Amino acid sequence: MDDEPHAPSQIRFAQAAPRCGACTRQGFACQSPAMPNGRCRMHGGGSRGPITAEGLARSKTSTRTHGRRSAESIALKRQMRSAFVQLRDMVRATNAELRETEALHRQMLRRLGR
Ligand SMILES: [Zn+2]
Secondary structure, three states, X not given: OOOOOOOHHHHHHHHOOOEOOOEOOOOXXXXXXXXXXXXXXXXXXXXXXXXXXXXXXXXXXHOOOOOOOOHHHHHHHHHHHHHHHHHXXXXXXXXXXXXXXXXXXXXXXXXXXX
């Protein structure tokens, strides 16, 4: 058994990997091993989103974590809101009518001297 973590041939193979080459903050070319996109793990850049039609379709379904902003849900919310406004107006109208009736009732009681 040898104590070497990697065989010399493996080290040579790793060192032969293409380099990133991105311009570092020190002004030098980055020497880290490049990924398939040509840049290292630190200079790979952010994801630009799905590229293939399949990936886009998958993304569209997978990013929907809840249905709170789906077209169906928005339509339902509008319906609920308009029903609420209608009910609120009915309650307000009924309350106004009730106040009028109570005022008339009080007037009548006063006239009758009670
Ligand atoms: Zn790099």
